[in-house]
Amino acid sequence: MNTRIGHIAFNTFREAVRDRVLYNLIAFALLLSGTAILVGEVSIDIERLVVVNLGLTAVSLFGVLIAIFIGIGLVSKEIDKRTLYTVLSRPVRRWEFVVGKFFGLTGTLVVNTFFMAVGVFLALLYVAHRFDKMDAWVLVALYFIILQFLIVCALALFFSSFSTPLMAAVFTFALFVIGSLAEDLRGFARITQGAAGGLATAIAYLVPNFSALNVINQAAHGNAIAGRLILYNSIYALLYSAMAISGAVLIFERRNLK
Amino acid sequence: MAAIEIFDLEKSYWVGFWRKRPKVALRSLRLTIEQGEVFGFLGPNGAGKTTTLKLLMGLVFPTAGSARILGFEMDDPQVKSQIGFLPEQPYFYDHLTARELLNYYGQLSGVPAKARSARVEQMLARVGLSESAGVQLRKFSKGMLQRVGLAQAILHDPKLVFLDEPMSGLDPMGRREVRDLIQQLRHEGKTVFFSTHILSDAEALCDRVAVIHQGELRGVGAVAELTSETQGKIEIVFFAQRVPAALASLGAEARVSGDMVNAVLPEQQQDAALDVLRREHIKLISLTPVRRSLEQYYIQKLRPEDRADGRNEGGRKQENRKGVGV
Numbered sequence: 289m290n291t292r293i294g295h296i297a298f299n300t301f302r303e304a305v306r307d308r309v310l311y312n313l314i315a316f317a318l319l320l321s322g323t324a325i326l327v328g329e330v331s332i333d334i335e336r337l338v339v340v341n342l343g344l345t346a347v348s349l350f351g352v353l354i355a356i357f358i359g360i361g362l363v364s365k366e367i368d369k370r371t372l373y374t375v376l377s378r379p380v381r382r383w384e385f386v387v388g389k390f391f392g393l394t395g396t397l398v399v400n401t402f403f404m405a406v407g408v409f410l411a412l413l414y415v416a417h418r419f420d421k422m423d424a425w426v427l428v429a430l431y432f433i434i435l436q437f438l439i440v441c442a443l444a445l446f447f448s449s450f451s452t453p454l455m456a457a458v459f460t461f462a463l464f465v466i467g468s469l470a471e472d473l474r475g476f477a478r479i480t481q482g483a484a485g486g487l488a489t490a491i492a493y494l495v496p497n498f499s500a501l502n503v504i505n506q507a508a509h510g511n512a513i514a515g516r517l518i519l520y521n522s523i524y525a526l527l528y529s530a531m532a533i534s535g536a537v538l539i540f541e542r543r544n545l546k
Numbered sequence: 547m548a549a550i551e552i553f554d555l556e557k558s559y560w561v562g563f564w565r566k567r568p569k570v571a572l573r574s575l576r577l578t579i580e581q582g583e584v585f586g587f588l589g590p591n592g593a594g595k596t597t598t599l600k601l602l603m604g605l606v607f608p609t610a611g612s613a614r615i616l617g618f619e620m621d622d623p624q625v626k627s628q629i630g631f632l633p634e635q636p637y638f639y640d641h642l643t644a645r646e647l648l649n650y651y652g653q654l655s656g657v658p659a660k661a662r663s664a665r666v667e668q669m670l671a672r673v674g675l676s677e678s679a680g681v682q683l684r685k686f687s688k689g690m691l692q693r694v695g696l697a698q699a700i701l702h703d704p705k706l707v708f709l710d711e712p713m714s715g716l717d718p719m720g721r722r723e724v725r726d727l728i729q730q731l732r733h734e735g736k737t738v739f740f741s742t743h744i745l746s747d748a749e750a751l752c753d754r755v756a757v758i759h760q761g762e763l764r765g766v767g768a769v770a771e772l773t774s775e776t777q778g779k780i781e782i783v784f785f786a787q788r789v790p791a792a793l794a795s796l797g798a799e800a801r802v803s804g805d806m807v808n809a810v811l812p813e814q815q816q817d818a819a820l821d822v823l824r825r826e827h828i829k830l831i832s833l834t835p836v837r838r839s840l841e842q843y844y845i846q847k848l849r850p851e852d853r854a855d856g857r858n859e860g861g862r863k864q865e866n867r868k869g870v871g872v
Contacts, residue, residue, distance in 0.1 A: 377631035
């Protein structure tokens with residue numbers, strides 16, 4: 289990897305790690321995993337289901353919040369605070385800056401997800417007293433959650449490259465919500481005719497398909513997840529993120545830093 | 547090869563919400579700065595100084611024109627490793643310590659890992675921050691941040707240093723230190739291009755200055771030549787508690803402070819004034835011709851009627867780079 293991208297990514301990671309707000313969110317997510325134990329205790333025979341469902345939902349939701357919260361400020365904060373001036377006056381290309389920021393944030397989210405996942409597995413061990421083979425699907429669900437974060441980070445970066453942080457947060461969160469309903473949207477498009485049908489189809493395929501990346505329920509029930517889905521989801525998430533990052537780079541390359 | 551060559555650089559912004567109209571921030575700037583020069587870019591707030599620096603740094607894009615820096619086109623990434631930049635009122639990553647920040651900038655500037663930590667410590671010592679090197683920047687005062695800014699601008703040993711208002715927000719001691727640093731850079735053979743509206747700093751440091759106002763170059767000149775011009779008047783200082791009547795009759799404008807009198811009178815009255823002092827047994831302290839100050843030049847260039855002259859100067863400078871364009 290280009291060393292400058294690596295340095296920018298590491299600085300972004302270091303900044304996030306030193307931000308206290310991040311720890312509040314992680315603590316809150318771990319607390320929710322702890323709550324899952326309590327709920328699991330009172331849910332006779334379905335403790336595992338409740339712990340996995342609640343725990344992974346907490347990991348996903350708080351991860352998305354962190355991705356949006358930090359992602360929207362990655363570029364705009366640097367412009368507002370003018371920290372960017374002393375970076376871009378060095379031999380750093382604008383695309384390297386955007387890509388470095390993206391890798392820094394995704395790195396932060398992977399590390400956070402690891403710690404939150406440890407919380408989920410500890411809760412699982414507490415209620416089930418041992419690990420099972422089917423717990424491997426929880427790992428796959430966690431991998432898909434990380435793929436979701438990749439897309440959310442890229443979208444947050446894309447929107448923040450041309451709008452205010454608040455609007456970027458609104459757009460990203462709205463796309464996350466719509467994308468989580470992408471399968472329903474595709475179903476609706478299939479039964480709709482004419483121009484409305486065409487529009488619905490276009491929107492359904494344009495928004496990121498977060499619902500395909502959500503296998504929490506399957507993992508909670510211990511159902512196997514097809515290898516083909518893992519491959520397709522990986523390619524889809526990488527391509528979608530690359531597209532959003534390319535858009536962010538194209539806009540940022542032409543932007544005047546006032 | 548000139549350090550900076552600016553060819554008709556222009557910048558306009560679109561302002562307004564419904565009916566967008568262009569606002570000219572910089573119009574057709576033509577300027578050449580030679581290597582090894584300390585060049586002052588003077589002008590009031592909003593004159594276009596920062597816009598020019600941002601254009602040269604590639605932070606904003608020109609509406610028209612171009613520039614060459616150290617022989618490279620200004621958008622050539624290669625040039626960036628040979629220049630240093632201190633923005634106006636700099637703000638840095640406040641989660642980092644001064645040492646971490648300089649190390650990070652060293653990495654981005656391509657300073658080899660082996661030499662980097664020694665270079666960082668050297669820069670921290672040079673700006674007097676060795677003792678605060680491990681403190682996060684969020685705990686730094688404005689003056690300390692300015693020092694960090696200077697350290698990062700010269701960290702990678704650039705040939706050309708751009709400083710945007712380097713003395714702003716500094717106390718007298720801090721200003722003195724920055725002045726010393728610029729002098730040191732001059733002795734090291736670096737080219738320094740700095741914007742300021744503090745004329746005494748420019749007068750003390752610069753080889754040449756340019757005056758810019760409302761986005762327009764109003765004048766360029768060598769400081770030594772500008773300030774060597776006499777005004778047809780002399781200033782005499784002598785020990786006395788009142789102004790001799792004979793001296794007043796020569797048309798002297800005098801000011802008494804304590805045991806000293808400071809009088810300004812026409813040059814042709816010099817001999818007559820000295821005769822008066824001799825006659826009255828008054829002890830002379832000094833006699834100097836009144837020279838034009840940089841401030842007078844600056845104020846003259848800001849006047850609206852000076853606009854046309856300034857534009858011509860920018861063009862003339864191409865032929866006479868080191869000359870006075872007045």
